[in-house]
Amino acid sequence: MTEYEPVIGLEVHAQLITNSKMFCSCPADYQSAPPNTHVCPVCLGLPGTLPVINSEAIKKIILTGLALNCSIAEQTKFDRKSYPYPDLMKGYQISQFDLPICYDGHLDIDVDGEARRIGIERIHMEEDVAKLFHRTEAGSGEGYALVDVNRAGVPLMEMVGRPDIRSAEEARQYLVAYRSILQYIGVSTGSMEEGSFRCDANVSIRPKGVLEYGTKVEVKNMNSFRAVFHAIEFEIERQSKVLNEGGRIVQETRGWVEAKGETISLRSKEKANDYRFFPEPDLPPLIVKQSWVAEIAELLPELPIERRVRFEDELGLSPYDAGQVTASPRLADYYESVIQHYIEINGPSGTIAKSAANWTITELGRLSNDGQIPVEDSPLKAEYLAELIGLIDQKIIGTSQAKIAAESMFTTGKSAKITVEELGLAQITDSSAIGDAVREVIEANPSAVADYMAGKETAAKFFVGQVMKVTKGKANPTIVSELIIEQLEAKK
């Protein structure tokens, strides 16, 4: 059997965060409004209306281009892409054909410790289409569709990546990295679930060592990062099987069916649309002044990769930890805030960077998954997590009590001190109190005492466990051990 190498290129649509739509002054926030309320003659495509470019959207596309090391076109233009469908108000979509705003960039990712550079062909502007709701009439069973035009004209940015990706995992990482950049620079919410971030994949395979590309298949309808990964995995396997059985790959568009875990054919190339692109006569070519690009470049914040490197260098985090806490800009802000609060309360510390990372990634990560809420949006504020870590470091509570406290704080939002108090989690450090408990346990277990006297050192561990049980885990374990040895030795 021939060994194949996958060749994958992604096309990603991201809705831009702007106040108004791409070509009119309607609010771009289409989800919160009742259907067909954020509309006007322009985005309804009524006859005689004309588009006017939203420069905020252009600015955000340029910002994205700069973050992805793209060249920015000095002159860009808009084109009409024609196809008949009721979600398209004008019967054509204003897009960009041959002169995109950004071109020739790249995105660096790290896959299993190996640095990979994925090329970016272009980033261009588009307008989103209306939303269709397919329904069935209850009585007759007849199908019909409802149109919500709120979404029509919302600014959309399409990034076309080069076919440099070689595995489903690379594709997933690349997508995560791209979304992270969009979130860092504040141009898109990047939510695949809400549809503000959509990905299509072009997948082909070729025998290892062969340079020529195989026939590519476009895969659509992937609504999560997981889906992208699985759909590509499936497609690679499907294509390999077809070729190994002596078949031929058909150039076509396939859709991922989540429930079945497979891709199905949507349409072949022969039936593909002819979009009849031509320059949009209602919009003159846009001249992008270099001074404007320079101004926009000033707005570029620290990017994920830069922050990761800083966390590694300045805070001594491992590449894994640094990658985890910088996954989203707001999580990284949260993490940094924990450290800052800790230092404010407790003064400088050599361990807080690592312990804050552990808490953020592991414990809060788990709570975040369970509660379906991002760490940074949970009621547990960064300053309270800092306070909690401080309590552990001051040995006021133990780690297991701290976990109980964190779980509670994650829903109540109360401070660490109040939570520890309310739940009675503070450690007992009073030697006389612990001493009483130790005496009680020793008296109650004469056989274990005999074992100890006979030289069985493990018997001491038994007593520690018993004391912790009696004190409901609140006794300071170090003091407990010390007192047990002391009292047992006194009996010798």
Next chain:
Amino acid sequence: MADQIHYQSVRQMSDALLAKDISVIELADAHFERIEQIDDRVGSYLAVTPERAREQATTAQASIDSGNVTPLTGVPMQLKDNLATRGIPTTCSSLMLENFVPPYDSTVTASLANTGAILLGKGNMDEFAMGSSTETSAYKLTRNPWDLSRVPGGSSGGPAAAVAGGLAPYSLGSDTGGSIRQPASFCGIVGLKPTYGLVSRFGLIAFASSLDQIGPLTRTVEDAALVMNAIAGPDTNDSTSILRPVIDYSIGLKDGVKGLRIGVVPEYFGEGIDPQVAQLTRKAIQQLEFLGAEVSEVSLPNSKAALAVYYILAPSECSANLARYDGVKFGFSTHDAPNMMAALEATREGGFGTEVKRRMMMGTYALSSGYYDAYYKKAQQVRTLIRREFDAAFEKVDVLITPTTPTTAFKLGEIQDPVVMHANDVCTVPANIAGIPGISIPCGAINGLPVGLQILGPHLSEATLLRTAYAYEQSTSWHAQHPTI
């Protein structure tokens, strides 16, 4: 006075309003009366709007009484039915838009309303402005007031017939390949197509976006200047509108043509042009020379390709512009179909006329993958050549003078061959291709049918065109002649 007022100029009507010889409402009513009397024979109006006129008249009269006026305040007018009027049906003379009532005004509709103009009604036109005779209107025929058996030209045939027949002192039309100038020529009036981008296209229902331009049809050159004062200027709703301060086109109108360099283009006097039309045009040029202009010959060989370029670019753009008429949101709709795509096809089959379908088919073909380079792209390249040729010509001369149309108005139903019909635009199309302004003014008659003279100038040379046209007009009496109807 009452029977004479229909043929007065905008300026004269304005003076009469200011002198309180007549009230705004009386002036509007005089027009509604005339429409009532003769428009069933002319057919220049698709709809009259007396209620809107009455509302506007109240405001306009108040402005006049308080002295806050422009020369258009209180003067009635008509709008071609492809200009959006809020609350008033705007049909483009197409079944497709039979019940379309725009919730917005076009920029020019609003500009005229703001200056106190009174809307009489909407003018008939070729369907979606595609035609040269107004015969493609889905609703009615418009007849030439000079000879009711003849066409008024098109596509602004309703506006031209209304102005020529004393049914409105002025009207706004749109000109994509000659649609203002050709009917103005056929009807013996003044028609100005401004520089592309000088008048906002917002609210003009698009035919071919890179060629469409709104302009006035009037009975005198001065009136054209007055209307331009109200409608020209930048508009933030139209990204192709030219950012340039508004100027007063009536200033310098009477400065004469002494030293003006006129270019005569032999290519516009050759094959296909009625020799009598050519002769009258040459005579007009001699008249301008007599008035002090300097005449020389300028060759524009690429102009011949303009018609071919036009019949690729205009259909291409219209094929996309008219794609929105799917029967879903507004307008004509056929629901009786097995599925969505079939309903869309049935709607478009029933809603559009033959000429519109023909042009959409041509455009769809020209833009199709595999044909784009040979048609659309090539046409754009030739368009650039035509533009440059005009640029070069205007380094040598100030204006070019040509016939407006190859012939005088033809008979209704006389031209059936679309290619022959399209050839009617041969003299006017180059200005749209180059985006330059052009004006047609009457320069004589053949067998009682008006002949038009076209003056072309470089970008934003409207003031020069108007000055040249005014000098000629004032030295002749063509503009004072009106059809008897």
